[in-house]
Amino acid sequence: MSIAHHLPALLVVTPLAGAALTFVTERRRDPVVAVLTGLTILGLSIGLVIRVLAAGPFRYEIGSWGAPVGIDLVADGASALFVLLSAVVGLAVTVYATDYFRGSRASVCGHGMFWTLWLFMWTSLNALFLTGDIFNVYVCLELVGISAVALVTLNGGSQALRAGARYLFSSMLAAMTYLLGVAIVYSATGSLDMGILRSTLVSDPAAATGLSLMVAALLLKTALVPAHFWLPSAHGSAPSPVSAALSALVVKGSYFAILRLMISVAPPGFLPGVDIVLGVLGATAIIWGSLQALAQTRIKQLVAYSTVAQIGYLFIVFPLARAGTDVFLLALGGALFHAITHALAKSGFFLAAGSLASRFGYERIDEMAGAARSAPVLVMTLALAGVTMMGLPPSGGFAAKWMLVSAALAAGQWWWALVLVTGGLLAAAYMFRLLGVLLRDSPAALNPPSGAIRTEWVPLSLAAGAALLVLASPLVTELVNTSVLVLGQGVTP
Amino acid sequence: MNHYLVYGLGGALIFSIGVYGMLARPHLLHKVVAANLMGSGVFLILIGLGNRVQGRPDPVPQAMVLTGIVVTVALTALGLAIVKRYYTVTGLTTLDDDPPETDA
Numbered sequence: 001m002s003i004a005h006h007l008p009a010l011l012v013v014t015p016l017a018g019a020a021l022t023f024v025t026e027r028r029r030d031p032v033v034a035v036l037t038g039l040t041i042l043g044l045s046i047g048l049v050i051r052v053l054a055a056g057p058f059r060y061e062i063g064s065w066g067a068p069v070g071i072d073l074v075a076d077g078a079s080a081l082f083v084l085l086s087a088v089v090g091l092a093v094t095v096y097a098t099d100y101f102r103g104s105r106a107s108v109c110g111h112g113m114f115w116t117l118w119l120f121m122w123t124s125l126n127a128l129f130l131t132g133d134i135f136n137v138y139v140c141l142e143l144v145g146i147s148a149v150a151l152v153t154l155n156g157g158s159q160a161l162r163a164g165a166r167y168l169f170s171s172m173l174a175a176m177t178y179l180l181g182v183a184i185v186y187s188a189t190g191s192l193d194m195g196i197l198r199s200t201l202v203s204d205p206a207a208a209t210g211l212s213l214m215v216a217a218l219l220l221k222t223a224l225v226p227a228h229f230w231l232p233s234a235h236g237s238a239p240s241p242v243s244a245a246l247s248a249l250v251v252k253g254s255y256f257a258i259l260r261l262m263i264s265v266a267p268p269g270f271l272p273g274v275d276i277v278l279g280v281l282g283a284t285a286i287i288w289g290s291l292q293a294l295a296q297t298r299i300k301q302l303v304a305y306s307t308v309a310q311i312g313y314l315f316i317v318f319p320l321a322r323a324g325t326d327v328f329l330l331a332l333g334g335a336l337f338h339a340i341t342h343a344l345a346k347s348g349f350f351l352a353a354g355s356l357a358s359r360f361g362y363e364r365i366d367e368m369a370g371a372a373r374s375a376p377v378l379v380m381t382l383a384l385a386g387v388t389m390m391g392l393p394p395s396g397g398f399a400a401k402w403m404l405v406s407a408a409l410a411a412g413q414w415w416w417a418l419v420l421v422t423g424g425l426l427a428a429a430y431m432f433r434l435l436g437v438l439l440r441d442s443p444a445a446l447n448p449p450s451g452a453i454r455t456e457w458v459p460l461s462l463a464a465g466a467a468l469l470v471l472a473s474p475l476v477t478e479l480v481n482t483s484v485l486v487l488g489q490g491v492t493p
Numbered sequence: 494m495n496h497y498l499v500y501g502l503g504g505a506l507i508f509s510i511g512v513y514g515m516l517a518r519p520h521l522l523h524k525v526v527a528a529n530l531m532g533s534g535v536f537l538i539l540i541g542l543g544n545r546v547q548g549r550p551d552p553v554p555q556a557m558v559l560t561g562i563v564v565t566v567a568l569t570a571l572g573l574a575i576v577k578r579y580y581t582v583t584g585l586t587t588l589d590d591d592p593p594e595t596d597a
Contacts, residue, residue: 161579176531
């Protein structure tokens, strides 16, 4: 058995080891540990992608127990894609944070815990993307939730504590509801392994109720409208590197779990109506989130509501799942592509917005006029990320929307296409409103940059990656096609 | 009425009380307790599943309950820490009345 077979386990163990290491090393060495851990994870993720492309999806039996007694990890195209995505975004966030948590911010008492919590969160995200067990999903989600809430409250201010408390309570509500769903599914089927569930689930009201509860709980974690109430305050008041990681990765974690349940676990037609409801909520999120973003006066709040809107696009795939394999694959490719693009663009956007806000000393958009002259790289980043969110070519956002719109038209469900296009126009409206102020020709009183390379070029490379992501579409399509999401079964140990 | 039904119905009742507390009670300590009630409800249901099969008890639900307790304890600890700090900083025990937004 080659070392490549152990990659799924190594991807969980590496950040965990890094997190543990930050407990025993000197405070000032923490950033070094984190960057080295990030680089290792990036290498391992690339290895995983290569392995999945070469040898197909595979199962990893932890401790060689194997399902149903043991807990298995599953590496397929979709999980490899999300692990690679979190490695890229995670490394960028880590490098940015090495600058962010210096100087005056280093003295805030909670900030010293950033590195440990952040690596714990990375550990649990990787585990979430790789697990093949519905109870293990619960544990991973809670580990993500605990570290995310703690990260939101790092600076200990009243805004952050309020946001963290709201986030924690919605997270607890979701967790217990999800666990109730797991209990019901287990009582109906006697199994927790996704692969076994897929082959044993038959039309059964109890199992369907359990799965629906689990999906409903995950919607609260993913902040799909109308369960988005906790997101803007949590993402808006967290330290910028944390906001970027939450917006780019954490909501994608619970979305990934929904994909697993709706597509890998539930046989087609097992949850009639739920797919339509998800589509309608997604469409509502696109319109409502964009309108809210238009109304915001503070830059990080605008970005947070834009996240609410962009999450909606991810849910248009579900009503298209029944329209035949070709249409479904196209729609799934579009949704995954959108998830990646949004993660890159939004993390770049949040980091750049954070740099801008700390150089101005405040977050009000109207008073940021003239930023383009003094901080051209940051404004360029915001513009590039904006182009991606509007879905203009050649950005990844364009490719994603193109795939989703084509799938909707091919399925004869033109109304989704209409919502997708409207969402793009609304995104253009709120982006142009922001850029219009930033590009205004007036002298701006900015603080000098702290560590120009890290605070400006890291977000820029993320945004540029998103804008050029169309080049990566063959890789994404290939990974979507080697995905258990599609194959359902046939994953060999 | 068999054992399983008693555990199942009792668990569902406790879970519902927890949901009510989470949604209807504004006091943050009430919310922490309510979340724990929800957890206890699910744990009761899971424990009842132990004699799902005839003969020896099924150990898997018990393993789930043990793990669930550990997770709930961690969540509760974090929740209490945040509530305590929030009270120290703002003097408030609810999230309802928003203070005017300031630039942090």
